[in-house]
Amino acid sequence: MRYAYYPGCSLESTGIEYYLSSLAVARKLGVELWEIPEWNCCGASFAHSSSYLLSLALPARNLVLAEKEGLDVVVSCAACYSRLKNAVYEARKSVEVKEKIGQAIGQEYRAQAEVYSMIEVFTNHLGLEKVAQAVVRPLEGLRVASYYGCLLVRPPELAMDDAENPRSLERITMAIGGAPVEWNFKVECCGAFHSTFRPDVGFQMIDRILEDALREGADCIALACPMCMMNLDMRQKDINKMKKSNSYIPVLYFTELMGLALGLAPKELGVNRHFVNAMPLLKKKVLQQ
Amino acid sequence: MERINLGSHHEDAAQFREQIRLESGVDERDCYQCGKCSAGCPVAFAMDYMPREIIRMLQLGLIDEVLSSHTIWLCSDCIACYTRCPRSVQLPQLMDALRIRAREKNLAAEKNIGMFGDLLLGLIKRFGRIFEMGLIITYNLKSRQPFKDVLLGPAILKRRKMGLLPHKIRSVDAVRKMFERVKEMESDTP
Numbered sequence: 001m002r003y004a005y006y007p008g009c010s011l012e013s014t015g016i017e018y019y020l021s022s023l024a025v026a027r028k029l030g031v032e033l034w035e036i037p038e039w040n041c042c043g044a045s046f047a048h049s050s051s052y053l054l055s056l057a058l059p060a061r062n063l064v065l066a067e068k069e070g071l072d073v074v075v076s077c078a079a080c081y082s083r084l085k086n087a088v089y090e091a092r093k094s095v096e097v098k099e100k101i102g103q104a105i106g107q108e109y110r111a112q113a114e115v116y117s118m119i120e121v122f123t124n125h126l127g128l129e130k131v132a133q134a135v136v137r138p139l140e141g142l143r144v145a146s147y148y149g150c151l152l153v154r155p156p157e158l159a160m161d162d163a164e165n166p167r168s169l170e171r172i173t174m175a176i177g178g179a180p181v182e183w184n185f186k187v188e189c190c191g192a193f194h195s196t197f198r199p200d201v202g203f204q205m206i207d208r209i210l211e212d213a214l215r216e217g218a219d220c221i222a223l224a225c226p227m228c229m230m231n232l233d234m235r236q237k238d239i240n241k242m243k244k245s246n247s248y249i250p251v252l253y254f255t256e257l258m259g260l261a262l263g264l265a266p267k268e269l270g271v272n273r274h275f276v277n278a279m280p281l282l283k284k285k286v287l288q289q
Numbered sequence: 290m291e292r293i294n295l296g297s298h299h300e301d302a303a304q305f306r307e308q309i310r311l312e313s314g315v316d317e318r319d320c321y322q323c324g325k326c327s328a329g330c331p332v333a334f335a336m337d338y339m340p341r342e343i344i345r346m347l348q349l350g351l352i353d354e355v356l357s358s359h360t361i362w363l364c365s366d367c368i369a370c371y372t373r374c375p376r377s378v379q380l381p382q383l384m385d386a387l388r389i390r391a392r393e394k395n396l397a398a399e400k401n402i403g404m405f406g407d408l409l410l411g412l413i414k415r416f417g418r419i420f421e422m423g424l425i426i427t428y429n430l431k432s433r434q435p436f437k438d439v440l441l442g443p444a445i446l447k448r449r450k451m452g453l454l455p456h457k458i459r460s461v462d463a464v465r466k467m468f469e470r471v472k473e474m475e476s477d478t479p
Contacts, residue, residue, distance in 0.1 A: 046406035189367035
């Protein structure tokens with residue numbers, strides 16, 4: 001299995017754990033990822049608020065690089081996934097748009113390469129049986145709240161799973177021996193950049209997600225988006241300060257949990273680099289085996 | 290009894306709506322005001338107008354009121370509204386078009402968000418990728434809150450989660466040219 005891999009800007013910095021763990025888990029499971037050389041930013045949450053064409057051209061240049069290699073594209077970041085997949089979708093819907101994209105990037109864009117989220121590679125392509133067979137350290141008794149956020153499951157045209165009740169991450173949790181938690185906020189928006197522009201709004205949006213996970217008895221939250229990670233992990237301290245409370249819940253990328261179950265070292269996966277320290281929980285429930 | 294034309298509140302409203310339809314692909318007449326968008330909107334609690342009301346105001350021609358609302362900036366593009374809309378009204382795309390217009394007419398109620406977007410796109414044009422540290426520092430300076438989130442700085446650096454220098458891709462010229470071509474192409478089409 002060989003794919004072109006698009007990490008995206010966050011995976012070089014604040015989302016470094018997602019990068020490390022995506023690569024390590026793929027390698028361990030025999031999925032070959034060819035990182036698109038000289039990839040550029042997909043335009044993230046802002047290009048489409050400035051120019052429709054730019055929001056298609058930026059991701060398309062990366063897709064062309066993958067097409068030249070004859071590979072489909074795998075994306076870890078939920079936001080990049082959505083932007084890349086949207087470019088394919090819009091180009092396939094209209095020849096005129098496809099040609100405009102080509103004109104903007106200065107080379108032909110064929111819209112042939114498919115775009116997949118990292119989750120789908122494990123659930124649909126490799127298959128969870130193979131994942132389960134490779135588990136050496138099952139996450140027994142670890143109660144995981146799977147958080148999808150927005151861009152993996154909405155809009156339906158671009159979604160990799162059901163919009164209202166996706167199950168992919170829960171299925172991965174089960175394959176690696178953990179216990180999925182049923183909760184209410186798994187597709188509710190974390191507020192994206194509101195925590196920066198309007199903390200009064202953003203913090204509330206983050207807080208109700210964290211609160212629900214805790215209320216339903218989760219030990220940790222698993223997710224697949226570096227923006228959601230920044231909000232749910234880094235902002236917990238400020239939110240506790242705001243509420244004069246002291247309740248924390250570790251937040252991990254689903255690939256970090258997979259890596260642990262596959263026997264990889266926490267450091268290799270970046271698990272030690274989160275703001276809410278996950279190590280005490282993992283030492284108690286996972287690593288003592 | 291005299292008929293009241295509810296669509297002619299604003300003289301330029303018809304023309305504005307026509308243009309917004311073209312730019313966003315959203316026809317505000319599709320909406321029958323069921324309110325499902327607003328019931329499920331995660332930011333509704335902070336908005337000055339519900340998403341449903343934004344459409345209603347467009348239908349009524351209250352253009353400046355829409356463009357100066359906080360709602361169009363507080364929409365976090367989560368797409369829950371469109372996913373659930375029985376009439377498939379693409380509210381997030383409508384919000385994009387309205388944000389562009391609000392800035393053009395200098396009516397933006399949340400100035401920092403648009404400014405942040407400009408900074409971010411500027412970095413992409415210059416380096417090909419986002420340089421987060423540069424983005425945050427410039428944003429703080431430009432929004433005149435130099436110490437915003439500054440306490441998080443040491444924690445971020447300690448975890449080696451942000452580089453101090455930008456990563457410039459070698460083929461940044463291709464990206465820069467893309468920006469320029471897009472600009473040309475967009476000014477060609479009225």
